[in-house]
Amino acid sequence: MTAKPLKVTRALISVSDKTHLDRLGPALAAQGIEILSTGGTARTLRDLGVPVVDVAERTGFPEIMGGRVKTLHPKVHGGILGRRGTDDAVMAEHDIQPIDLVVINLYPFEATVARPGCSRDEAVEQIDIGGPAMLRAAAKNHRDVAIVVDPTDYDAIVAAIEADGIDAAARATLAAKAFGHTANYDAAIAAYLTADEAAFPAAHAPRFERVDTLRYGENPHQQAAVYAAAGADQATVAATRPLQGKALSYNNLADTDAALACVAEFDLPACVIVKHANPCGVAEGRDLATAYDAAFAADATSAFGGIIAFNRPLAADLAKAIIDRQFVEVIAAPSVAPDALEVLAAKPNVRVIAASHPGTPARQLKTIGGGLLIQDEDRAPIELGDLKIVSERQPAEGELEDLLFAWRVVKHVRSNAIVLAGGNRTLGVGAGQMSRVMSVRIAGWKLAELDDKPARIALASDAFFPFRDGIDAAAELGVTSVIQPGGSMRDAEVIAAADEHDMLMVVTGRRHFRH
Numbered sequence: 001m002t003a004k005p006l007k008v009t010r011a012l013i014s015v016s017d018k019t020h021l022d023r024l025g026p027a028l029a030a031q032g033i034e035i036l037s038t039g040g041t042a043r044t045l046r047d048l049g050v051p052v053v054d055v056a057e058r059t060g061f062p063e064i065m066g067g068r069v070k071t072l073h074p075k076v077h078g079g080i081l082g083r084r085g086t087d088d089a090v091m092a093e094h095d096i097q098p099i100d101l102v103v104i105n106l107y108p109f110e111a112t113v114a115r116p117g118c119s120r121d122e123a124v125e126q127i128d129i130g131g132p133a134m135l136r137a138a139a140k141n142h143r144d145v146a147i148v149v150d151p152t153d154y155d156a157i158v159a160a161i162e163a164d165g166i167d168a169a170a171r172a173t174l175a176a177k178a179f180g181h182t183a184n185y186d187a188a189i190a191a192y193l194t195a196d197e198a199a200f201p202a203a204h205a206p207r208f209e210r211v212d213t214l215r216y217g218e219n220p221h222q223q224a225a226v227y228a229a230a231g232a233d234q235a236t237v238a239a240t241r242p243l244q245g246k247a248l249s250y251n252n253l254a255d256t257d258a259a260l261a262c263v264a265e266f267d268l269p270a271c272v273i274v275k276h277a278n279p280c281g282v283a284e285g286r287d288l289a290t291a292y293d294a295a296f297a298a299d300a301t302s303a304f305g306g307i308i309a310f311n312r313p314l315a316a317d318l319a320k321a322i323i324d325r326q327f328v329e330v331i332a333a334p335s336v337a338p339d340a341l342e343v344l345a346a347k348p349n350v351r352v353i354a355a356s357h358p359g360t361p362a363r364q365l366k367t368i369g370g371g372l373l374i375q376d377e378d379r380a381p382i383e384l385g386d387l388k389i390v391s392e393r394q395p396a397e398g399e400l401e402d403l404l405f406a407w408r409v410v411k412h413v414r415s416n417a418i419v420l421a422g423g424n425r426t427l428g429v430g431a432g433q434m435s436r437v438m439s440v441r442i443a444g445w446k447l448a449e450l451d452d453k454p455a456r457i458a459l460a461s462d463a464f465f466p467f468r469d470g471i472d473a474a475a476e477l478g479v480t481s482v483i484q485p486g487g488s489m490r491d492a493e494v495i496a497a498a499d500e501h502d503m504l505m506v507v508t509g510r511r512h513f514r515h
Helices: 021-030 039-047 055-059 074-081 088-093 109-114 120-125 130-140 151-162 168-194 250-263 288-298 316-325 338-344 399-410 436-448 469-477 491-500
Strands: 010-015 034-037 101-105 146-148 208-214 224-229 270-275 278-284 306-310 328-333 351-354 363-368 371-376 418-421 426-430 458-461 481-484 504-507
Touching (some): 010 130, 021 039, 021 151, 034 039, 074 088, 074 130, 101 130, 101 151, 109 120, 109 168, 130 146, 130 168, 146 151, 146 168, 151 168, 224 250, 250 270, 250 278, 250 306, 250 328, 270 288, 278 288, 278 399, 278 426, 288 306, 288 316, 316 328, 316 338, 399 426, 399 458, 399 481, 399 504, 418 436, 426 436, 436 458, 436 469
Parallel strands (some): 010 034, 306 328, 328 351, 481 504
Antiparallel strands (some): 270 278, 363 371, 418 426, 418 458
16 A cells, blocks of 8 residues: 555545535535535535536436446446556546545444334345445555545545545555444344344344443453444443543443343342442342442442442432442442532542443353353343242241342352342342352351341342252351252252251242353
8 A cells, every 4th residue: 555645536425324414525525526426415415515426427327226226337336446557547448537535324224124113125125235335345445545434534534635635544444444334234234134033143243333442451451442232222331421530441341230230120229339240239228328328238348449330310419428438439320410410529530320221132242262152131030929939938928029139139140149138138248159158158258247137038049059058058147048049959958958947948940140
């Protein structure tokens, strides 16, 4: 590629998204650049007073088939693909004039298929053919042609043209962006066309767009960036931006997502405090302040420097209570009152975001050596009617509700996971251990630190107990009820242990491993 800046004498503009066209068109015309265009783009430019040459006039061939065929012609593609200094004689022989700048964006396929009631025929009609062909041709020939797909790049392109021209580095960057644009476009079409054919298609082309480059990853020696899924809700962690505070780090983003996923489990006002990917304090209350107090008290030591998530809007009085009580990295809520932001401004380093976890089914992606694991998210709920009582003792009033609370939390704790709960709050969490009985003991250590313990203590286990030792250890802590998936070869032994300790035991038939 030559380092010589590209001087633009002729441009082809054909865009579905007319954003900033009122700035681009007149600016190019002011530089004496000839503009080729088609259809609605040509009409828009003429309405702006910009001289336009119809592509059909240049090719000598009219648009046909309702506009399906208009730019697929040698005088268009030859003008884009022609190598300056190599193909000049061929271009002259066939009266092909060089096109130096191509400005393209594609039919709004995703917007069309997102519209309620969109038919398959309507969707297929929005599959652009000529646009991607010209885009790819210009990107391939970026040595001699500049390709622009993003309206936010128009001002920079105009500035370059008005100066020395579009330099080689900029053309290469624009070309890469163009190929990324077509890759996302084709992936959206493939996803739509295979949506009803298979739960997991033979080929998977995920579509993500970089929204930020992070200072570093999990550790300072690792580089990192955050990408949002194409079309992601702006209220999700990947797409949102802090309302105040420092930029979100890699670990902040991961932990905030974990906290929001957990707090979304609850219908009553709830608070979740996460530390290193695990909830350390979770509580429901009559209001957010009550829930926060209980979540903090569940493990005040671990709450230091944690991530706090709520499932209700954050008000000023609670914001003040938080920053007066503890050091916090991130506070997340569906919305934050303006006066709460004023209060939080006293701690400018605290990151505050308005976000929530999407409630619709989704897929989780996890990279492994040489590939990718894909699975449905673990979102199927368990209700009271799904529980099977396997112990001799039957539930006392409110006991099943305690177990369900613990069960909602344990699915968000790293395996092997144990959660102790009572009175709509966690009392101890054991996470990420190689043996289940050790997780029970760790949860018990947290329980022992509490000043006030309820008379009833519920225990949730993310997977079955392989031996009775976990139940015996739980009994030593004062646990009165247990919820677990069941399914162990020693279920009878485990249930017998519960009966010996006069525990209520229920099984769900569903496991919640989280690795």
